[in-house]
Amino acid sequence: MRTAYTADQIRAAELTLMATLPEGALMQRAATGLAVVCAGLLGRVYGSRVLVLVGSGDNGGDALHAGAWLARRGARVEALLAGSKTHEEGLAAFLRAGGRVAEDMGEADLIVDGLVGIGATGALREPYASLANRANAAQALVVAVDVPSGVDASTGRVAGTAVRAHLTVTMGAVKTGLLVDPGASYVGALELVDIGLGPHLPDPDVAAMTAEDVDDLLPRPGAESDKYRRGVVGVAAGSDRYTGAAVLAVGGALRAGAGMVRYVGTAPPVHQVRASWPEAVITQLETPSLESVGRVQAWVVGPGLGTDDWAHELVARVLATDVPVLVDADALTIVAREKGLLRRTAPVLITPHAGELSRLLGVPADRVAGARLEHARRAVAELGVTVLLKGSTTVVAEQDRPVRVNPTGTPWLATGGTGDVLSGVGGTLLAGGLGACDAGACAAFLHGLAGRMAADGAPLTAADVAAAIPLAMRSLRGESRSGGRRS
Numbered sequence: 001m002r003t004a005y006t007a008d009q010i011r012a013a014e015l016t017l018m019a020t021l022p023e024g025a026l027m028q029r030a031a032t033g034l035a036v037v038c039a040g041l042l043g044r045v046y047g048s049r050v051l052v053l054v055g056s057g058d059n060g061g062d063a064l065h066a067g068a069w070l071a072r073r074g075a076r077v078e079a080l081l082a083g084s085k086t087h088e089e090g091l092a093a094f095l096r097a098g099g100r101v102a103e104d105m106g107e108a109d110l111i112v113d114g115l116v117g118i119g120a121t122g123a124l125r126e127p128y129a130s131l132a133n134r135a136n137a138a139q140a141l142v143v144a145v146d147v148p149s150g151v152d153a154s155t156g157r158v159a160g161t162a163v164r165a166h167l168t169v170t171m172g173a174v175k176t177g178l179l180v181d182p183g184a185s186y187v188g189a190l191e192l193v194d195i196g197l198g199p200h201l202p203d204p205d206v207a208a209m210t211a212e213d214v215d216d217l218l219p220r221p222g223a224e225s226d227k228y229r230r231g232v233v234g235v236a237a238g239s240d241r242y243t244g245a246a247v248l249a250v251g252g253a254l255r256a257g258a259g260m261v262r263y264v265g266t267a268p269p270v271h272q273v274r275a276s277w278p279e280a281v282i283t284q285l286e287t288p289s290l291e292s293v294g295r296v297q298a299w300v301v302g303p304g305l306g307t308d309d310w311a312h313e314l315v316a317r318v319l320a321t322d323v324p325v326l327v328d329a330d331a332l333t334i335v336a337r338e339k340g341l342l343r344r345t346a347p348v349l350i351t352p353h354a355g356e357l358s359r360l361l362g363v364p365a366d367r368v369a370g371a372r373l374e375h376a377r378r379a380v381a382e383l384g385v386t387v388l389l390k391g392s393t394t395v396v397a398e399q400d401r402p403v404r405v406n407p408t409g410t411p412w413l414a415t416g417g418t419g420d421v422l423s424g425v426g427g428t429l430l431a432g433g434l435g436a437c438d439a440g441a442c443a444a445f446l447h448g449l450a451g452r453m454a455a456d457g458a459p460l461t462a463a464d465v466a467a468a469i470p471l472a473m474r475s476l477r478g479e480s481r482s483g484g485r486r487s
């Protein structure tokens, strides 16, 4: 598990560590680590042109010390002092090493963003915002110190302009905002410099699963397995109007390794599912009742179901069972009208996108998308369920646990029907015995990986994503070595 922390958590850990060290030692560790990464990026340090953007705090101090290190090795390093004050000791070291203070931004091979780090509050102020814009427009490689300036280290919010880094060198521990969009999309590659903070860190704020974690959690059949023991998943999806959602949800469930899929729906989606998936066991419903449906270990309810009285009654019947339920799409609209339906003892995993969660919470969708963690947590507290919030960074939140932040995925997944596939995958993992948080996080990881594999830099369809789920599972061992990072 890759763990991450809020700015407050990092600051507290730094204070306890600093108390055990000579003055300035921590910054030296941070700056040396930063400089070594910069040198690696430049290839040849001697003669290279480096511009250091220096803010008024310790983030600027890190950048100045790293600039001094590079200057001592022959780089031509200039510092643009943007703050009302400057880290004194850092500036002295920088000047001693032969660094020069610049009046304006000149040409450079490398720009080091030391404007603000974990001490920043709110949108970047001037002149920082203009400098960030100019750094983004420059030809140079951009390395962010600790956090790309303008990204909120604790949440990933970007209130105004932010530096778009090719590489972010973060000190001591990963910050939450580096893993959550919109902030995560400003980070570029991420390097962690060890400054000895580990023993002083509390329980993490968020965690991202690695391929190895997912591989360890996935249920796999053994010699004694049969289809019932592997997990039977029920899918209540599709309507006369939306037949494809049923096909895709059943497809996701089958491709994720269900022992069996029981599909229930009305005649039009039933015909479609039967034609697409002869493997599914189908019950055509005349009334919204589950009486004639055999036993299942988990339900998926909602994709393409519609929101009329019939659908409402079916959602209520599914939620009245005693097995885990994944609630998606139209079923989310229905439970937003009657939240009491979510009150049950067996686990509930809801899988909204920002728009659906906004209806559940009564908050505008753009606010949900801009502060994903906050709203996922709020939904957990208000609704008492496990929440998988879909989007550019999918997050899975549950009471009393670090939020899981999904590290896989691709914007190519933003196409109709991919969410239906995800619901099927999640349902199968619930039926296979995973808890709601693990099922949601593993489903999102596999779905994102399958999306990347299916897209490979070109458009995908939702059916392609379902078809690539087994490929994604098979690749987990190879991926564990590359860390499952975005591409």
Ligand SMILES: NC(=O)C1=CN([C@@H]2O[C@H](COP(=O)(O)OP(=O)(O)OC[C@H]3O[C@@H](n4cnc5c(N)ncnc54)[C@H](O)[C@@H]3O)[C@@H](O)[C@H]2O)[C@@H](O)CC1
Residues within 6 Å of the ligand: 014, 018, 026, 027, 030, 031, 055, 056, 057, 058, 059, 060, 062, 083, 115, 116, 117, 118, 119, 120, 121, 122, 123, 124, 125, 126, 128, 145, 146, 147, 171, 195
């Ligand atoms: N505390 C330590 O011992 C260590 C700190 N480190 C570095 O120190 C950084 C934190 O330093 P600080 O606490 O001094 O904080 P920062 O350097 O992140 O920022 C604080 C300064 O930025 C200004 N500022 C805040 N928000 C702003 C905004 N929106 N627009 C423009 N200016 C703004 C403030 O007025 C203040 O002067 C870390 O991110 C890391 O880079 C590392 O060297 C590791 C060790």
Ligand SMILES: Nc1ncnc2c1ncn2[C@@H]1O[C@H](COP(=O)(O)OP(=O)(O)O)[C@@H](O)[C@H]1O
Residues within 6 Å of the ligand: 329, 353, 390, 391, 392, 393, 394, 409, 410, 411, 412, 413, 414, 415, 416, 417, 418, 419, 420, 421, 422, 447
């Ligand atoms: N910009 C994006 N980057 C990465 N993944 C995305 C992006 N936008 C959407 N997705 C993913 O695509 C899927 C879309 O699901 P959803 O919104 O339910 O669509 P649908 O209802 O059409 O199936 C989700 O898994 C979501 O996380």
Ligand SMILES: [K+]
Residues within 6 Å of the ligand: 059, 113, 114, 115, 116, 117, 144, 145, 146, 147, 148, 149
């Ligand atoms: K920075």
